[in-house]
Amino acid sequence: PCFNSNTIIVIGLCDKNRIYIDSELALGSNLIIVEQNKENLYINEYMKSSNVSVLIANPKEQETLMKLNLDAKKYIVVSTGKDVDNIEIVSQILTINKNVNIYVQIENRSLRYFHKENGLLQGSNIKIYSYYEDASRELFKKYDIDGKNYEILSRNEEYSIVILGNTNLSYEVIFQACIMGQLPNENKLTIYCLDKNPKKFQQKVELNYTEIHNVPNVEIKYIKFDIDSKISYTKEFWNEKNLTNIFICYENEETNLEIAANLSNITYINEIEKEEFKTNIILAIFNEYNISNCIKTNQNSFKNFFTFGLTRDICTKEYLIDEIRDIRAKATNEIYNKNAEPKYQKSWEERSYFEKESNRASADHIKIKQKYLKIDNSDLTIEKLARCEHNRWSAFHYLNGWKYAKKRNPKIKLHHCLVPYDNLDESNKAKDRAMVKNIDMIINYKLKGR
Numbered sequence: 001p002c003f004n005s006n007t008i009i010v011i012g013l014c015d016k017n018r019i020y021i022d023s024e025l026a027l028g029s030n031l032i033i034v035e036q037n038k039e040n041l042y043i044n045e046y047m048k049s050s051n052v053s054v055l056i057a058n059p060k061e062q063e064t065l066m067k068l069n070l071d072a073k074k075y076i077v078v079s080t081g082k083d084v085d086n087i088e089i090v091s092q093i094l095t096i097n098k099n100v101n102i103y104v105q106i107e108n109r110s111l112r113y114f115h116k117e118n119g120l121l122q123g124s125n126i127k128i129y130s131y132y133e134d135a136s137r138e139l140f141k142k143y144d145i146d147g148k149n150y151e152i153l154s155r156n157e158e159y160s161i162v163i164l165g166n167t168n169l170s171y172e173v174i175f176q177a178c179i180m181g182q183l184p185n186e187n188k189l190t191i192y193c194l195d196k197n198p199k200k201f202q203q204k205v206e207l208n209y210t211e212i213h214n215v216p217n218v219e220i221k222y223i224k225f226d227i228d229s230k231i232s233y234t235k236e237f238w239n240e241k242n243l244t245n246i247f248i249c250y251e252n253e254e255t256n257l258e259i260a261a262n263l264s265n266i267t268y269i270n271e272i273e274k275e276e277f278k279t280n281i282i283l284a285i286f287n288e289y290n291i292s293n294c295i296k297t298n299q300n301s302f303k304n305f306f307t308f309g310l311t312r313d314i315c316t317k318e319y320l321i322d323e324i325r326d327i328r329a330k331a332t333n334e335i336y337n338k339n340a341e342p343k344y345q346k347s348w349e350e351r352s353y354f355e356k357e358s359n360r361a362s363a364d365h366i367k368i369k370q371k372y373l374k375i376d377n378s379d380l381t382i383e384k385l386a387r388c389e390h391n392r393w394s395a396f397h398y399l400n401g402w403k404y405a406k407k408r409n410p411k412i413k414l415h416h417c418l419v420p421y422d423n424l425d426e427s428n429k430a431k432d433r434a435m436v437k438n439i440d441m442i443i444n445y446k447l448k449g450r
Contacts, residue, residue: 012080194225331445
């Protein structure tokens with residue numbers, strides 16, 4: 001392979017990082033792809049490109065990594081499809097050069113936080129990303145958790161969603177639902193989690209989110225679901241008045257399509273026929289097949305059916321490397337610094353991985369507040385949205401395993417502000433109000449030098 005100083009190294013060649021590779025090639029970048037499996041289906045395709053060199057070798061071996069002249073590279077993307085292998089490869093890279101820029105894919109949330117806060121991946125030159133996390137963020141960016149209109153948002157009626165499948169994608173959708181489901185009128189959200197083994201689903205969710213039971217305004221119910229049983233499609237909760245979204249999150253696309261078809265033919269056949277069906281049925285489709293195109297282009301037949309999780313929308317340079325989401329997150333950090341005590345003020349670069357994620361979650365939730373401001377922008381709304389922001393903040397901390405204590409101790413995840421909004425002192429309420437009052441500034445924020 002030819003190695004020059006602008007070459008990008010991509011370790012691993014799979015469906016997801018092919019999208020990233022193609023987005024770099026469209027910009028004229030030079031790449032080296034390191035792939036262990038010489039039978040990989042995509043190798044020949046990239047060997048034909050004049051901008052790509054392919055190295056067939058084991059990336060976990062130092063001998064392979066030494067060939068890559070790591071000190072001269074712009075950055076390395078590590079995405080083999082296995083979290084443990086990715087972490088091992090990064091650890092080997094760091095023994096050669098601890099300053100090289102690395103983007104590493106880790107899907108397991110616990111591994112992400114452990115290795116970024118305490119483990120191998122602490123350095124600011126190492127960025128972690130998760131395809132499933134990005135897919136679930138995009139999902140709630142595109143579809144409102146409270147439904148298409150303003151009925152639920154404007155009142156305090158209870159509402160619900162359904163999540164099907166005990167998968168990594170489902171855990172990320174649950175996380176985002178708990179955040180984005182914090183509405184200004186503090187509506188109770190019920191999340192129905194369906195799988196053939198609901199007990200295992202519950203155990204896995206509670207292992208990922210040990211304090212999820214403390215998340216405000218959210219209740220999770222685990223229900224047995226058999227894809228091949230008619231009874232599973234005729235249970236009462238399918239017809240709840242305010243069931244806004246059904247998210248089908250199995251990792252097998254055929255399974256997702258089959259469930260969507262059964263919901264159409266069994267559960268909602270009458271509502272669809274009468275054009276009275278209001279719930280969104282949103283299924284994970286990772287690759288652009290004809291079926292997903294068919295759903296998009298035949299909106300008369302599939303009026304309430306949508307897809308999410310397309311790799312071509314998520315696994316791009318704009319997402320992985322440019323970090324477009326961070327612009328608003330940096331703005332929220334600036335506002336926090338203006339309203340916090342000096343000892344808590346930090347630049348974006350000084351923030352921990354957890355603190356940056358907290359700022360990102362706050363920026364993502366602006367969508368909910370903006371929607372509410374369209375129907376109510378009275379003086380009382382600032383306080384209502386400040387309370388909403390505090391609930392969002394609390395949900396984020398509980399989902400990450402934090403607990404209440406009289407004295408704050410970040411090292412063991414204890415925080416004195418994990419109390420209802422009314423119990424906060426005025427200085428902490430002021431921080432929440434500031435986030436609401438500066439929504440326009442966050443939305444229009446421009447990074448210095450951009």
